[in-house]
Amino acid sequence: MSASEDKPAPVVGLSLGSHYSALAVLTQEGSADVIANEDGDHLTPSVVAFGQDEEFSGTQAKAQEGRNAANTLVEFTALLGLPADSPTVDLHRSRHPFTLTSGTEGRLVYQVSRAGDVKESFTPEQVTTKLLTRLRESAQAYVGSDLAGVCLTVPADASPAFLAETTSACATAGLPVLQFISEPAAAILAYQAGKSPAELRKTDENVLVFDFGGSSLKLAVVAVRGGTSTILGTSQDPELGGTTLDELLMKHFANEFKRKHNIDITGNVKAEGKLRAECERTKKTLSSSNSAPCTVESLAQGLDLSSTLNRMRFDIMCSKVYGKVASDVEALIQKVGLRNDQISEVILAGGSSRIPKLQSRLASLFSGGSTRIRSEITADEVLARGAAVQAGLLNDYASEDADLLASALKDDARRASHTSKTVGVVDAQGAFHPILYHSTPIPSRRIVHTKASADGSAYVALYEGEKDAPAPEEEDEKAAKPALAERKLIAELALTGLKADEEVELTVQAIEGGELRAGLRALDSATSETCVIPVA
Numbered sequence: 001m002s003a004s005e006d007k008p009a010p011v012v013g014l015s016l017g018s019h020y021s022a023l024a025v026l027t028q029e030g031s032a033d034v035i036a037n038e039d040g041d042h043l044t045p046s047v048v049a050f051g052q053d054e055e056f057s058g059t060q061a062k063a064q065e066g067r068n069a070a071n072t073l074v075e076f077t078a079l080l081g082l083p084a085d086s087p088t089v090d091l092h093r094s095r096h097p098f099t100l101t102s103g104t105e106g107r108l109v110y111q112v113s114r115a116g117d118v119k120e121s122f123t124p125e126q127v128t129t130k131l132l133t134r135l136r137e138s139a140q141a142y143v144g145s146d147l148a149g150v151c152l153t154v155p156a157d158a159s160p161a162f163l164a165e166t167t168s169a170c171a172t173a174g175l176p177v178l179q180f181i182s183e184p185a186a187a188i189l190a191y192q193a194g195k196s197p198a199e200l201r202k203t204d205e206n207v208l209v210f211d212f213g214g215s216s217l218k219l220a221v222v223a224v225r226g227g228t229s230t231i232l233g234t235s236q237d238p239e240l241g242g243t244t245l246d247e248l249l250m251k252h253f254a255n256e257f258k259r260k261h262n263i264d265i266t267g268n269v270k271a272e273g274k275l276r277a278e279c280e281r282t283k284k285t286l287s288s289s290n291s292a293p294c295t296v297e298s299l300a301q302g303l304d305l306s307s308t309l310n311r312m313r314f315d316i317m318c319s320k321v322y323g324k325v326a327s328d329v330e331a332l333i334q335k336v337g338l339r340n341d342q343i344s345e346v347i348l349a350g351g352s353s354r355i356p357k358l359q360s361r362l363a364s365l366f367s368g369g370s371t372r373i374r375s376e377i378t379a380d381e382v383l384a385r386g387a388a389v390q391a392g393l394l395n396d397y398a399s400e401d402a403d404l405l406a407s408a409l410k411d412d413a414r415r416a417s418h419t420s421k422t423v424g425v426v427d428a429q430g431a432f433h434p435i436l437y438h439s440t441p442i443p444s445r446r447i448v449h450t451k452a453s454a455d456g457s458a459y460v461a462l463y464e465g466e467k468d469a470p471a472p473e474e475e476d477e478k479a480a481k482p483a484l485a486e487r488k489l490i491a492e493l494a495l496t497g498l499k500a501d502e503e504v505e506l507t508v509q510a511i512e513g514g515e516l517r518a519g520l521r522a523l524d525s526a527t528s529e530t531c532v533i534p535v536a
């Protein structure tokens with residue numbers, strides 16, 4: 001609890017990235033505020049550096065990258081829960097100058113040099129705890145009280161080992177995890193904030209969460225139906241991120257330096273560290289300017305690097321990466337059985353999604369339809385903001401009692417199975433009217449009303465459409481287009497002996513296991529018929 005009784009300690013949202021972390025808190029007015037750290041920055045580098053007899057975390061640690069690269073640890077959160085022999089660990093070894101070894105009981109450890117060249121070992125969890133402690137201090141200073149805990153964003157397919165080590169690091173740092181929220185669900189929540197419950201209930205759309213961060217491209221297609229998010233599919237490319245672009249720039253400038261001074265900096269840890277930090281700055285500047293400087297004082301042998309790069313040249317260098325990003329997006333949409341024009345929104349998350357050319361490349365994938373590319377919320381803050389919205393709900397419960405809090409900790413976006421076909425009815429003119437769309441999370445139920453005919457009978461024939469039946473957002477005359485011959489009759493339901501024009505209710509349910517259940521019920525005469533349609 002906080003210092004004062006009437007102001008309970010808040011729950012805050014935390015996104016713990018492998019490059020940058022952000023905290024946010026829900027204000028009294030209901031908006032999510034990103035917490036500024038002691039340097040006034042919204043993002044804190046996920047970096048921990050070990051000096052001779054000092055330790056640095058966050059911004060100060062990042063400044064050590066060029067000076068003390070071998071003892072400046074980056075991307076450690078990506079190693080949480082991984083065994084020492086994981087291929088990701090090998091990738092880190094090849095990319096970074098620090099030492100990663102197998103410690104006691106085969107646990108992965110960083111070896112850092114301290115005062116007097118003493119080697120010390122720290123697990124990724126211990127390093128993460130140091131960063132989290134710094135983040136907690138910043139947040140406490142910002143909100144002016146203790147914190148009850150965090151709602152933490154995690155990748156949609158986080159492993160149990162990752163979750164366990166993250167939970168433990170947070171607890172040790174004094175930031176107990178009250179709820180995990182998957183990163184795509186957090187992004188969606190950030191954009192849902194401010195919508196009324198009635199608006200949310202009406203939502204029926206497929207959203208692509210495009211998260212291009214520092215070390216990975218994480219994609220998720222999420223069905224958002226009636227306010228519930230269901231992940232239809234995810235993909236992750238762990239070799240594609242902002243670091244990939246930094247390395248392309250490093251190669252370019254190292255070659256330029258070599259041509260000019262005949263000095264090869266390959267393997268020079270200090271020079272590479274300095275160049276890496278400057279290349280990241282150059283890259284970021286190019287997202288807002290047409291040209292950017294790249295200047296490193298005393299890069300090697302006392303000689304400076306002083307150069308510039310224009311955006312067009314940068315985009316040419318990165319064109320293969322942009323192409324791979326675009327093909328990953330298309331592959332995932334296909335994998336979940338949708339077409340690009342059935343994606344209503346693309347939410348941009350992750351710092352690397354700010355690159356203008358990448359945004360236009362992405363927009364061109366969806367140019368044929370009415371897909372909206374959402375970038376109103378700063379891409380590298382969107383996850384923390386979404387987590388803060390969820391944390392706000394926990395605040396309400398936390399001030400009540402523990403049981404209510406526990407009941408609030410339900411799953412956010414479930415990775416549920418979903419229907420693979422559209423089911424609907426055909427009218428007298430032969431037009432198909434979808435009732436339950438494909439990619440609807442299971443279980444789900446749709447109810448439609450119709451009337452008995454003048455002779456007191458009601459008849460409904462249910463048809464199964466193909467996967468590419470029009471999505472709800474396109475529901476207009478196009479929905480009636482496909483010919484009846486393309487539809488497969490799956491069930492017929494009939495009621496007789498009803499009053500003329502009596503109201504009849506048709507219920508179509510997708511149930512666990514993929515079966516469909518359909519029911520026809522006369523509202524006045526209390527007669528009904530149901531049938532179960534087995535999985536084809």
Ligand SMILES: Nc1ncnc2c1ncn2[C@@H]1O[C@H](COP(=O)(O)OP(=O)(O)OP(=O)(O)O)[C@@H](O)[C@H]1O
Binds near residue numbers: 016243287349355380
């Ligand atoms: N304006 C910008 N233009 C281009 N790249 C940027 C910009 N701002 C940040 N980046 C890059 O975005 C990356 C960091 O993004 P983000 O903070 O989303 O990563 P992360 O969540 O820590 O990484 P990951 O999700 O891979 O763990 C870095 O590579 C950074 O250089």
Ligand SMILES: [Mg+2]
Binds near residue numbers: 017018211213214
């Ligand atoms: Mg991230």
